[in-house]
Amino acid sequence: MTGEPSPRLVAVRLALGSPGLSTFASFLALGILYKESGFSLALALVSTAAVFALPAQVAHAELYAGGATVLAVGLTVLLINSRFLPMIISLFPLVRRPGLHPAHLYWLSHFTAVTSWACFMGNYRRIDSAERFGFYVTLALGVWVMTLAATAAGHLVAGSLGGRAITALLIINPVYFACMILSATSRRPYLLALALGMLTYLAISDLAGELALTVSGFVGGSAAFVIALLRDEPDWREPLDG
Amino acid sequence: MAELIIAVSVGATAFWRILGAHLSKRLSADSMMFRYFSCVAYALLAALLVQMTLHPQSSLADSEGWQRLTALAVTLAAYKLSRSNIAIGTLAGTLTFALLLNL
Numbered sequence: 001m002t003g004e005p006s007p008r009l010v011a012v013r014l015a016l017g018s019p020g021l022s023t024f025a026s027f028l029a030l031g032i033l034y035k036e037s038g039f040s041l042a043l044a045l046v047s048t049a050a051v052f053a054l055p056a057q058v059a060h061a062e063l064y065a066g067g068a069t070v071l072a073v074g075l076t077v078l079l080i081n082s083r084f085l086p087m088i089i090s091l092f093p094l095v096r097r098p099g100l101h102p103a104h105l106y107w108l109s110h111f112t113a114v115t116s117w118a119c120f121m122g123n124y125r126r127i128d129s130a131e132r133f134g135f136y137v138t139l140a141l142g143v144w145v146m147t148l149a150a151t152a153a154g155h156l157v158a159g160s161l162g163g164r165a166i167t168a169l170l171i172i173n174p175v176y177f178a179c180m181i182l183s184a185t186s187r188r189p190y191l192l193a194l195a196l197g198m199l200t201y202l203a204i205s206d207l208a209g210e211l212a213l214t215v216s217g218f219v220g221g222s223a224a225f226v227i228a229l230l231r232d233e234p235d236w237r238e239p240l241d242g
Numbered sequence: 243m244a245e246l247i248i249a250v251s252v253g254a255t256a257f258w259r260i261l262g263a264h265l266s267k268r269l270s271a272d273s274m275m276f277r278y279f280s281c282v283a284y285a286l287l288a289a290l291l292v293q294m295t296l297h298p299q300s301s302l303a304d305s306e307g308w309q310r311l312t313a314l315a316v317t318l319a320a321y322k323l324s325r326s327n328i329a330i331g332t333l334a335g336t337l338t339f340a341l342l343l344n345l
Contacts, residue, residue: 217287
């Protein structure tokens with residue numbers, strides 16, 4: 001349509017706009033945390049580039065500063081990042097296009113995080129299916145670049161901020177996360193899954209320890225799925241791809 | 243040691259991403275399996291949000307739980323009132339939390 005911005009331009013705007021800036025603020029706080037925890041700038045950047053998973057990076061920075069073993073850190077990161085499995089499974093069938101070589105999905109998975117996932121979910125219906133791959137690649141890479149810049153900026157300004165300021169900045173992570181998750185969908189089965197995931201975690205977190213996160217996801221998500229099936233949700237009958 | 247921590251984190255993260263990419267290769271967006279994993283994804287992200295707020299694994303734990311929950315509530319209200327503006331929601335929650343920390 002005449003005057004409509006191209007999907008790649010929309011992706012750039014998202015990466016540099018409200019979602020991208022919120023991501024920037026979160027990783028700014030992470031950069032500060034890395035400095036405070038004893039990571040060099042180079043290592044902080046390598047971590048953001050190669051791990052690219054904010055909650056797990058916050059956890060490993062704090063655990064490292066607290067003297068945790070490598071095994072403890074690895075297990076924590078493994079459990080926190082289990083979310084990537086269902087996130088990518090629920091994303092890539094919408095992203096890929098006919099004729100796309102499967103190898104592209106493997107490298108693209110590295111650049112998948114909550115911001116790009118949620119932005120794609122909130123916008124893909126407006127984008128022609130043949131152009132969604134290009135849209136997502138631009139969006140994911142744009143967000144990744146923002147996080148590197150933010151990590152570096154945070155590491156560089158860390159010395160000039162006090163403990164309370166750092167604590168205040170760390171709230172950006174969960175509050176922006178909440179907005180991103182809500183922006184991703186308005187379909188009732190998925191809103192129900194959000195609610196059941198929260199409730200399940202609240203119910204089992206004291207009992208299940210480190211496994212609470214993964215268990216909550218699968219139990220809450222399974223319950224939402226079954227309820228949606230039994231209720232024959234109208235939202236469920238609409239094609240998800242279109 | 244820090245290098246080892248990062249290397250382990252890279253491996254622990256890549257494992258899920260690559261497995262997800264592999265399993266998604268033949269999955270149709272109209273399949274029930276796709277819908278199922280979408281439900282699990284949303285539930286897991288919601289659980290993670292609760293964990294980050296109630297049981298933070300960072301110096302955020304130095305703050306009170308009610309301060310974090312208030313910030314989250316303000317975030318959600320601001321997000322809805324601003325017609326789903328992520329920056330406004332995030333800013334409102336962050337400023338609220340900063341104010342509560344300094345009370």
